[in-house]
Amino acid sequence: MAEVLALVDVDSESAPETWPLLLEAVRNAHFTALDLELSGLGDVIGRGKGHTIHTRYSDACEAVKTRAMLSLGVACYRWKQPLESRERVQNTNSQYANHTAEPFATTTRLMRESHTPTVTETALEGNDTAAVPLERSDTLEETTPERDDALVLEETAPGLEESAREINATLALGKEAGPGIAVLEDSAHGEKDVVSVGVEVKVFNVWLMCQRPYTIDPSSAHFLVQHGFDFNRQFARGIPYTPGPMEVQRDEKRVCLHHLLATILAVGKPLVVHNGWIDLLFLYGNLYSPLPPSLGTLMADFSEMFVGGVYDTKAIAQYQIPQEATFLEYLFRKCQRDNEVLTSRGSPNIKLHHPSLPSSVQMESVVLSPPPSPSLEELADITVCENFSRYGFCHKANCLHSHNVLSVLAHHEHQLRIREMRRKRKRKDEKRQAGMSNGEECARSAKQHCSSDSTSTATHRAD
Incomplete structure (x- = not known):
């Protein structure tokens, strides 16, 4: 209602x-x-x-x-x-x-x-x-x-x-x-x-x-x-x-x-x-x-x-x-x-x-109730007026771009979701890179440890 x-x-x-x-x-x-x-x-x-x-x-x-x-x-x-x-x-x-x-x-x-x-x-x-x-x-x-x-x-x-x-x-x-x-x-x-x-x-x-x-x-x-x-x-x-x-x-x-x-x-x-x-x-x-x-x-x-x-x-x-x-x-x-x-x-x-x-x-x-917001498919076909999206008005008499505040809001929300997805992907990549780096470091450490043990064993046998 x-x-x-x-x-x-x-x-x-x-x-x-x-x-x-x-x-x-x-x-x-x-x-x-x-x-x-x-x-x-x-x-x-x-x-x-x-x-x-x-x-x-x-x-x-x-x-x-x-x-x-x-x-x-x-x-x-x-x-x-x-x-x-x-x-x-x-x-x-x-x-x-x-x-x-x-x-x-x-x-x-x-x-x-x-x-x-x-x-x-x-x-x-x-x-x-x-x-x-x-x-x-x-x-x-x-x-x-x-x-x-x-x-x-x-x-x-x-x-x-x-x-x-x-x-x-x-x-x-x-x-x-x-x-x-x-x-x-x-x-x-x-x-x-x-x-x-x-x-x-x-x-x-x-x-x-x-x-x-x-x-x-x-x-x-x-x-x-x-x-x-x-x-x-x-x-x-x-x-x-x-x-x-x-x-x-x-x-x-x-x-x-x-x-x-x-x-x-x-x-x-x-x-x-x-x-x-x-x-x-x-x-x-x-x-x-x-x-x-x-x-x-x-x-x-x-x-x-x-x-x-x-x-x-x-x-x-x-x-x-x-x-x-x-x-x-x-x-x-x-x-x-x-x-x-x-x-x-x-x-x-x-x-x-x-x-x-x-x-x-x-x-x-x-x-007060707003009309339905445009869907993602509809939003893809809508070009929002830049001046209107920032200031709420446009001086152009025959501006062909959208002056609908709901379209502006939907566009901003869509951009926000994209930025958030990129941040999550970046954090995930950083964690994966950190995990790979830790794995490589552990492998090098284990290799060095094995090499050290081998050297110690060889020295002991020589004695």
Whole structure:
């Protein structure tokens, strides 16, 4: 049965009913994910290696002043089980205890030790690259709508990579991580096995309409239209907002984007983004305060604003748990496939729960279940677009190669299997060569020993 997600559209017409649902979901979430669609970035996406972090920050500030937020995606995650003691995790069967309890302990420890001030100190000391790694090793020379602005607020603690591989980057980031683990008891043996991590998710798409003049970049508009963005709806029904400081604009009695950001900051829970450095700058500059001239001041403000920590999935996939590609759709499908494998093996896995909503709420049904992946025979006839496989988009108008993310994923998995087979064959050959060398050495040693014995015998007879 296909898994279907209810995407709640929040616009000026549906806001009287959907806005309270959005605020309630944010207040009750254990962690929240945000994603912005923007009217463009100007020179920011043209800046690559050779430009300092301060130059790129200056360009980003200019983009915030001249471009606008078109829509805001908000996903609110809440552990399905009620809050209980961590002993529930520790009592699980030893087969899964090391693979499940430790990841949640690690991520919980990360949340408690989220040293955003340390990053601020790093930025103030001038080591900006370590604080905000805006560079990438494989940037395109051409201007692209992909925003290479992954944000790393802290270095991942030891053990997170192994934990994330086991749980498959499940975003288990809440301090109350333990309650999300579903535990089943074996009545025959009195043992408990961790089966799944239950997470309730509510997803909202907030249409926005900036009330000041702004610039729309043609490349960004083309990219958005290609991916189904409805500019007619955005202009006609977008929730109006006027950029300005939060203390001036905040009004809890009406639909107000400033109030939404204030609510997110007030709950103090972890914030998850993907390639979110620019997103945070736009939220700050439009809804919190004018961007400061100093990057160090901005980082200090971030450390006070996001007390629960900020986690960038692109940064994790690029620097901490390296993946073949880091664009969002690829990571989603890969994690989804890995989670299905864990489920089939009876290993700890993620189980999403989609709560029912009132029938009067305007929503869109989104099918999460992927279509069948291409077989090896089909994959042999598919040529994957190189740009798409690395970045998730292609500028060529008539590109004849595949732009299917499942084909990209299948191709990467096939290449991984080939490399693994070659490594196994190499290790086997090395062992065989080592065995042959040992055998030859033993033969030479035995021959020398026999020769020595013969010489000793001959000498003894001569005496």
